[in-house]
Amino acid sequence: MALGWYWTGALLCVFVAVLAADIMGLFKSQNQFPVEGRTVVVTGGSQGMGKSVAILLAQKGANVVIVARTAKTLEAAIQEISAAAKSPSSQRFRHISADLTSPSAGAQIIAETTSWNNNRPPDIVWNCAGSAHPGLFIDTPIEVLKSQIDTNYLSTAYLAHAALRAWLHPALKSTSSQSSAEPRHLIFTSSIAAFYPIIGYSAYSPSKIAVRALSDTLSQELQLYPASTPVRTHTIYPGTIFTAGLESENLLKPRITKSLEESDGGQTPEEVAAASLKGLERGEESVVTAWLGMAMRAASLGSSKRNGWGILDTIMSWIVSVVMVVVRRDMDGKVRKWGKVHGTEG
Known part of the structure; x- marks a missing residue:
């Protein structure tokens, strides 16, 4: 999704702020997300962003477990991922077929991975699985409202719950010793739609x-x-990602939504994965993958934890919050105009 040409000024300010911070050395630090020799679970790892993430992790020396529903696509993906290994003789790879929307799936995945990983839980869990079903609210079937929560939120919550219990729960201390002194990482994949929801x-x-x-x-x-x-x-927080899933979404997407998204260049799964890894290596808790996402995040920081010292995020939020007054007015005007011309077709 995108918000149009009126972000240009805000993005220019963001660019200047980031450039200044980079010159001052604020972003230069050691890698805060080392993965070599560590075991990583990636959901949605059979295609799209998830597979690209898994390939990059393999290239960096990680042991990778990918999770998805369909065994056939998992088997094909694991071949690509293992072929990318930095150290083929020592790295290990596995795939698990599971319905992530099942309440028991999270515990099953952590248990299987722990058993496979010499009775140690994974060091990193990265939730990439998800899907979008666009449409106008009153035209959306009730079952779709539920399935979107199941697929995008509950599946993530189930696995996060199981991982944290394995890592932290007192009853499981005997099996939760870490394989290194590095912290464990729990990674979620949301969307820039969480910063600025639009029609559709x-x-x-x-x-x-x-x-x-x-x-x-x-x-x-x-x-x-x-x-x-x-x-x-x-x-x-990625934006538009060019995947087979996007092609399916576009068949359902209202025309007004496509109109509002026209200026979003989008990214390939490989570009999103690379940008995500770079953000994690910088130690960011909130990672955007493109300039638009950076501006939209700044406009909706609220009480979310700032990256780094928080200075740059705060300055950006001041700038973009002013721009948002114009953005919202402009977007609403476009929707009203569309309604007058096309009615409620979307």
């Missing part, structure tokens, strides 16, 4: 906003636990 995503956006809220809540809740068992949470 009334079923999708709430599910991705829920993911953002869960991540923000856990970021604070995890402060309760001892420093000896550190866990960091992160959320990725």
